[in-house]
Every structure is written in structure tokens, then in C-alpha cells.
Amino acid sequence: MEVTHELIVPNEDLPFKMFLFEGKNGNYFRDKHWHRSVEIFAVFDGNLEFYIDEKKTVLAAGEFVIVNSNEIHSIVAREPNQTVVLQMPLGTFEAYYTDEQFICFTHSDRNQDAFVMQLVRDMFVTYQEKKTGYELKVQSFYYMLIYLMVTRYRKLEVSEEIVRSRRNLGRLSEIISYIKENYTSEISLEKLSEVFGYSPTYLSRMFRKYAHMNYKSYLQSVRLEYAYRELMNTSNSIGEIAEHHGFTDARAFTRAFKTKYGMLPSEYKKTKNCS
Template structure:
């Protein structure tokens, strides 16, 4: 089953929004795992003081060992498999945060950003993450944190189960005035931190949230909130990184310019877009614009525009009965041969195969 087939199942994550009128890229969000945890070694016991609370779940012995962060990501020649957009996230009813547990096979989430702080825990399998131009390979037991506003990309490798926790910016800012200047540590290797009591305690609170979420017993949200606050207390008191005000200002300026360019492309990607047009639009020298975009996005402006076009084409192939030629032309391609080649480089198959999936 493909990611997009899975994606048509009922999911709980809010869609990634391309337009102000909320045209969505992922129509139904990520798939979720409805099953109760049956992982070997899960005690599933009850804490004496909390009748409905499970004993903290710990990763089983013998799980694949994770690797440390890596600095390169293999890419296919031609169009890269990343793009950037803004993700709008809505909290699950009864919870102050967004939480989900989902299983996927080689799932690609293109580069995007949001104001929420995002925590990913790899319950099983592996995931490739690119965040702030640095690449990481995560394995079972690893935790990765995406700070507010960071552009990031994820791709699971084979069958993977992931815990996803997203915490609203306002949730932090109400308790920590000036939260915008705070950054947390990003990468927590299970191998590196396996004997660190603070990390193990923080991880156990996250796993217990997962148990409560999957079982969803009456009143579970109260216990979930308790473990959430313990998790955040450890995160804040043990894993905040110092950052100079000048660095924050520079990052904010760069990110604001990138978001303005991205917004413009999303509104005009179906039109001819030349480098001279876009550089004039943002009052930048064409050579400087090329260097700026490539440095901060990891690929050229033309590659990005074509990736945006292809993503919309893929969505229409799955959701409409329009002909491939109609869809291709509607989203800015005029050369069928070039379109087929680029589509296959990104998705690994021709558009006709996607249509028949």
C-alpha cells in the first residue's frame, strides 16, 4: 500500500496548506495506527496510585541501534524530493496539544514549517530528517525535536511507527514570556542517552502519553496532561540551548524572506516564472537571489518551482478524473516529455501508474 493510499484512511493531523483559501496538499492527513500497543516487552501494568495509568513503557532489548547525525543526503539527479510550505496544526479535541501515533512505509513529508514545537519519537523503524540544512538518520528509540519556525523535511525508511507531539507556540509563550528566543536541543540518540536518567525519564513520559492516547479511557486527558507537563519540565530545565540575540535576528530575517518567496510561488506557480522576474519582484540581484535561495533551501529556484507544480499534479491525479494532459497544463507544464521525466525522478513511476493505483 502506498503512502497516498494510506493517506486516504482516517487520520488526525491537520493538512498542509498551500493557499490562503486552504487548498490542501495532504487531503486527509497522515494515517494513524488504531491498534493498542502489542510490542514485545510492553508491561502494560497499572500504577498503584493512578488506576488507569500504565507503567512507563521502555523500548525492548535488541532494538536496532541508531546512528549519529549525518551530514549528507543522497539525492536523485534532477529534481530533489523536497519542497517547503506552511503547515497549519489543530489540537486534538480534549487535549491542549496535537498528538498522534502513525505507521508508514517510505512516507515523504516535504519541507515545511510551523510555529509549533514538534517532537518525533521513532517507536520502530527508521526516519531521515533534514532540519536547518543538517541531515539526521533516526532509528528506534531516537527522539528529534523541531524548534518553532524551523524548515524541516522527513522521510521514513521502510515500515516505521512514529509518535508525533506538536505543542502550540502560545502554549509555551503563556508560561515562558520571550519563548521566541528559546531553542531546544534537537537530536536525542537512544544509543548516546541510554544510560542518562533524565533522558530516560523524559522519554518514559512521552511513551506513557502514547499509551493513554491509544487506549483513550474516560478522563485520560487529565493523566495525559500530567505526563505532558512533566515531559516539558524536563525538556525546559535540561535541554535548552543558549542563543545570541544577533543569531535570532538573522535567522528571522532570512526565514521571513524565504516565506515571502514561497508564498509568491504558491500563488503563481502555474504561470511562467523566470529567475529575472522573481528577483525583480523581491528587489534582489539575480546572482544574489540564486545563491541565497540555493544556500537556504538546498536546491535551485527552478527546481523548487517544478517541485511545487509536481506536488499539485500528484494531488489532482489522485483526486480528480481529469486527463493527465489537462492536469499537467493546468499546473504549469507544457512539455509532456519533460514532465514525464521529472515526475518519474521524484515519484519513481509515471503519472499513468499513479492514476491507476
């Protein structure tokens, strides 16, 4: 089974990503993957099977799990469920690192679970309603949640083995963060190598080993992810979107989009507008 890297793009109006779990209808399996963000899965109805570093945890309604940055995990949803997912940038916790760009959360103590679940529920309901000032209200809940995480769930003593295992994926995560910040520019593998002090050959191997694609394909996937969001949320032309997100021209964007989604960008937008 392959282990893949997941690209996370925050909600357009929030400093993190929040959404209803895509496996809500059941009969769903998500292969092993990892990402730089810290993630919370909060189950409000039904149940999920969670596997973190091969360890199985069954989440029932009213329970949540914290997935650490660069922690390999997979998910099984056999039955319908209602689960809210939060994906928080690692940098949110920068002031509380216990090692260089490292923080680790545990979930062994469940005394605070009811409060955490209520915060997540309030965040999601407020975001769905989108009343005046909703962004401020959601973020007030969000920072209370972060406070609980760093005061109740942060592990201050972490084994060197765990730190070392996360560090390998962490190196690539740093590179991926740089790509996400500069993806609209022309970032060659050689330029990336200069920035991070690795040889192009070594970087190429890292992408193939951990992201399971070559560097050029990964850069294109980042550009396509952001371009897709603009396509769905604006009336900008295909050419404008291509230019905004680093594609050489509209034809290159259209070709990449059709390869991933099986139709032209204009056709895809029509299907979404009609749904």
C-alpha cells in the same frame, strides 16, 4: 524544492496535537516545511532520516528529535516504523522565551532521552485507551515533558543569525495564528494589513513566498481544515458546517472540499464511516 507552511490543528480534546506518524508504512518522504509549533518525533520502532536546516540526523528506535518553531525540516522514512509525533503550540513556552516570541531547544545531550521516551509512550497509550479521566492523565505527562524541555533542552545562548533567520518566518507565523483565531470572520487582506501594519502588497508577497499560495487560498485552506474535522466528528449538516467555518454557503464549502479531496463532503463521510 519548495518550502511550505504546515497548518497544525490541536486534537479536539487536548491543548496540543498527538498522532502516529503518517509515514509508518515506509517508502515515505515529506518535503521541506515549517510551522509555528514546537514538534517532537519519538521513534519506538524502525528509524527515520531527519533533515533540519539541511543537517541530517538518523533516529533509531528509542530516540527522538525536537523541531523548533519556524525551523525548516524534512523527513525520510525508507522502512516501516512506529513514531509518535507531538506538536505543541509555541505559546506553551511563553514564560521561558529567551527573546521576543523565541525559544530554542537542542538535542545534543541525550541523558534524559529514556525518561522523555517513556513520557511520550505513556501519553500515547493513555490517549488511545481513553479511559475515564484520560485527558487529565495525558496532560500530567505532557507538563512533565515540558518541564524537561525547558530545564534540560532549552538553549539559553542563541546566535543572532539563528534568531534573525527564524524571525522572518516568525512574522508570518504570527499572522497565521491570528487567521486561525479569526478564520470564521471575513478577514480581507486589507484588514489583515491594518492589524499588522504591513501593506497589502507586502503581505501578499509573504504568503506567496513562504506559504506558496495566495492569501485567499490560504484562508480557505484554514477554513477547510476545521470544517473537515467537524464533518468527520459530528452529524451536522453541510450547511451548518459551512456556516460554522466562514464559508459563504454550503455550495462554496462543497466546491472547496471537492477540489481538495476529489469527492463531495457527504460522499467522503460515507467512505470514512464504512472503513
